[in-house]
Amino acid sequence: MSRIALTGTASYLGGRVLRRLVDARGADAVVAVDIAAPPTTLHGVRHRMVDLTLPGADQRLVDVFGEERVDAVFHSAFFTTPRRDAAYAHELESIGTLHLAAAAAAAGVRLLVLRSFTAVYGARGQNPNFLTEERRPDATSRLAWVRDKIEAEEHAFSFSRRYPGLGVTVLRFATLMGPGLHTFYTRIFSKRVVPVILGYDPLVQILHPDDALAAVDAALATGPCGVVNVVPRGTMTLLTALHLSDKLTVAVPHVLAYPVAEMWWGSGLGEAPGGFIDYARFLFVADGEKAQRELGFAPRYSSREALMAYLEYRYPETARRAKEQTERERREAKAREAQA
Amino acid sequence: MRGEGKVVSITAPRGARRAEGRPAAAPPRRRRAPSPEETALRQRLSDLEREIAASRTAQEHEGLLVTLARVVHAGARGLSWASLARLQRAIYFAWHSEETDEFGADQRFAETLEPVLDFLYAVWWRVEAAGTEHVPSDGPGLIVANHSGVLPYDGLMVQLAVRHEHPAKRVCRMLALDMFALLPALAPILSKSGSVRANPENAERLLRQGELLGVFPEGVKGVGKFFRERYRLARFGRGGFVRIALRTGSPIIPCAVVGAEEIHPVIGKADWIGRPIGLPYFPVTPTFPWLGPLGIVPLPTKWSIDFGDPIDLEGHGAEDADDPILVNRMSEKVRSTIQRMVDGRLARRRSVWFG
Numbered sequence: 001m002s003r004i005a006l007t008g009t010a011s012y013l014g015g016r017v018l019r020r021l022v023d024a025r026g027a028d029a030v031v032a033v034d035i036a037a038p039p040t041t042l043h044g045v046r047h048r049m050v051d052l053t054l055p056g057a058d059q060r061l062v063d064v065f066g067e068e069r070v071d072a073v074f075h076s077a078f079f080t081t082p083r084r085d086a087a088y089a090h091e092l093e094s095i096g097t098l099h100l101a102a103a104a105a106a107a108g109v110r111l112l113v114l115r116s117f118t119a120v121y122g123a124r125g126q127n128p129n130f131l132t133e134e135r136r137p138d139a140t141s142r143l144a145w146v147r148d149k150i151e152a153e154e155h156a157f158s159f160s161r162r163y164p165g166l167g168v169t170v171l172r173f174a175t176l177m178g179p180g181l182h183t184f185y186t187r188i189f190s191k192r193v194v195p196v197i198l199g200y201d202p203l204v205q206i207l208h209p210d211d212a213l214a215a216v217d218a219a220l221a222t223g224p225c226g227v228v229n230v231v232p233r234g235t236m237t238l239l240t241a242l243h244l245s246d247k248l249t250v251a252v253p254h255v256l257a258y259p260v261a262e263m264w265w266g267s268g269l270g271e272a273p274g275g276f277i278d279y280a281r282f283l284f285v286a287d288g289e290k291a292q293r294e295l296g297f298a299p300r301y302s303s304r305e306a307l308m309a310y311l312e313y314r315y316p317e318t319a320r321r322a323k324e325q326t327e328r329e330r331r332e333a334k335a336r337e338a339q340a
Numbered sequence: 341m342r343g344e345g346k347v348v349s350i351t352a353p354r355g356a357r358r359a360e361g362r363p364a365a366a367p368p369r370r371r372r373a374p375s376p377e378e379t380a381l382r383q384r385l386s387d388l389e390r391e392i393a394a395s396r397t398a399q400e401h402e403g404l405l406v407t408l409a410r411v412v413h414a415g416a417r418g419l420s421w422a423s424l425a426r427l428q429r430a431i432y433f434a435w436h437s438e439e440t441d442e443f444g445a446d447q448r449f450a451e452t453l454e455p456v457l458d459f460l461y462a463v464w465w466r467v468e469a470a471g472t473e474h475v476p477s478d479g480p481g482l483i484v485a486n487h488s489g490v491l492p493y494d495g496l497m498v499q500l501a502v503r504h505e506h507p508a509k510r511v512c513r514m515l516a517l518d519m520f521a522l523l524p525a526l527a528p529i530l531s532k533s534g535s536v537r538a539n540p541e542n543a544e545r546l547l548r549q550g551e552l553l554g555v556f557p558e559g560v561k562g563v564g565k566f567f568r569e570r571y572r573l574a575r576f577g578r579g580g581f582v583r584i585a586l587r588t589g590s591p592i593i594p595c596a597v598v599g600a601e602e603i604h605p606v607i608g609k610a611d612w613i614g615r616p617i618g619l620p621y622f623p624v625t626p627t628f629p630w631l632g633p634l635g636i637v638p639l640p641t642k643w644s645i646d647f648g649d650p651i652d653l654e655g656h657g658a659e660d661a662d663d664p665i666l667v668n669r670m671s672e673k674v675r676s677t678i679q680r681m682v683d684g685r686l687a688r689r690r691s692v693w694f695g
Contacts, residue, residue: 125522128541129443192421199524203444203531235442237528243432248425254524282522304439326438 002071052096061103097152130287167224179313208301469501471647477508487562567605579671596681599643642695
């Protein structure tokens with residue numbers, strides 16, 4: 001019997017995918033390939049310790065894949081939160097994926113599913129409102145965080161081209177936000193005062209983790225599809241999201257915001273480097289049509305519902321108020337309609 | 341011990357209190373009818389509880405004015421991070437709706453902006469719209485117009501003309517130039533009032549959804565043209581709008597805007613100021629930047645907006661969209677049609693201010 005290998009099982013998404021696969025196919029159908037052990041609540045899950053940043057990781061992975069008879073790999077060992085240690089992030093994300101793709105190709109793995117981010121398109125003023133998969137990712141981004149993800153995708157595709165037996169699906173997830181998730185943007189959402197960029201209010205997409213899991217399921221079941229955007233229904237503006245979460249926003253002119261954010265990050269206080277200011281200025285909304293067409297994936301949550309689910313978990317009081325406000329607004333709209 | 345007893349006395353029945361002291365002795369008489377003072381106390385307590393609950397709900401539901409009044413009344417004492425955030429939120433949602441469509445058009449924001457735009461439309465520029473019946477009442481359509489006026493007022497007015505004068509009261513979404521769609525403050529205003537950034541992907545997506553679009557193919561060359569070049573249409577981009585119309589099978593409706601080219605007469609351009617702040621040009625008009633903020637008040641000219649017969653695409657369809665010569669010819673045809681409409685209107689116009 002062949003198994004599915006998972007990396008990054010100590011992370012939120014990887015851990016939840018592991019749990020879901022164990023529930024669906026049994027503990028023997030999966031193997032966690034990670035430097036850290038999977039959560040102790042998962043009994044009987046096979047765990048093989050591999051450090052993707054080590055020089056011999058590829059050979060070790062070939063052995064592991066062979067011994068475990070691995071047939072598909074879900075690779076989610078990526079940093080959602082930018083790290084100050086950019087060199088380590090590069091080793092793990094870009095070089096780690098190079099090792100993994102090489103090993104997968106050599107071990108005759110059929111399908112490699114890669115976790116990626118819609119943020120790789122880059123938030124730029126020139127973006128169309130909906131970025132399709134044909135859009136080239138922003139390889140000249142000033143964020144090492146983005147460049148590492150793009151390099152990882154390219155490594156996977158280059159091995160897929162050289163070894164036609166290896167199929168690759170890259171799932172570019174929109175910004176994840178949901179119960180239990182802690183990343184740099186949920187940390188920004190848990191501050192009382194949030195800086196925003198003066199005169200900009202871009203559209204954002206917020207993806208519920210349940211939808212992300214469903215997409216991973218679909219991708220593992222379907223086979224290679226290339227790049228696929230996994231996005232929620234609908235969009236919302238950044239300020240709407242912040243005000244629904246009862247944040248006090250302080251508008252900063254963008255000319256000032258870049259250097260200040262960079263200094264803030266450099267001094268060890270900031271949550272993210274200055275390059276992320278782009279993502280608060282311009283939209284990077286992706287189009288989910290291909291996921292619908294090729295994976296049969298339809299998101300259950302809209303951006304707004306995903307945000308509300310997060311708020312209900314993190315700030316029940318705020319969520320209740322926001323819900324009441326929505327109801328009031330709906331009632332008013334209905335009354336207006338009745339008048340008209 | 342005594343203090344505890346006092347606290348209990350409000351809520352617990354009197355019998356229970358007595359029982360605490362002597363558990364083994366005479367059993368408490370539980371079935372005794374409550375005394376009048378006890379009933380009164382209980383009544384008072386439940387009233388107070390209800391009052392507190394009511395004031396709490398009132399506080400949560402209070403509108404903008406009440407919040408402001410509370411801040412004014414209590415001064416800095418009444419301020420907290422949470423109340424400030426609530427105040428900001430109330431202000432924000434007073435003129436933004438919670439849900440926008442997927443391109444970011446905001447119903448309530450448009451309603452907020454409407455009085456201002458209606459004033460500009462009906463009073464300031466006294467817009468006269470003609471030929472709106474040429475705009476299809478359903479399905480996709482591409483309104484192509486001449487661009488001018490430094491700021492994209494003409495787009496907003498074409499939008500209003502279609503909404504007010506067209507029998508089907510259609511919503512026309514404008515394709516905004518990059519320089520406007522990326523300008524701080526103007527960017528969210530445009531996107532919330534229904535405009536999208538002008539690029540082929542957005543245009544094609546909207547037309548396939550059967551929406552009506554307005555586009556100004558002259559682009560930056562048109563909107564920032566010198567006063568001496570007024571009403572001489574610049575090159576129509578590279579014909580992208582024709583390609584999209586062919587590909588989606590949408591009719592092209594020519595539209596001539598007369599009056600907008602005089603609202604900000606550009607007599608010079610100070611590019612050395614514009615370039616460093618990311619603007620393609622920095623206009624100098626008789627009033628701007630000399631009068632400061634007053635200089636951005638547009639002149640109250642008299643406008644007319646004419647819609648013409650849809651352009652005959654000579655039976656070409658999606659398969660011809662990749663023929664550059666044909667696309668260019670069609671684009672030139674649209675340009676000359678609009679130029680003719682503008683010239684015709686100019687010949688009939690006697691005054692810039694009164695039409």
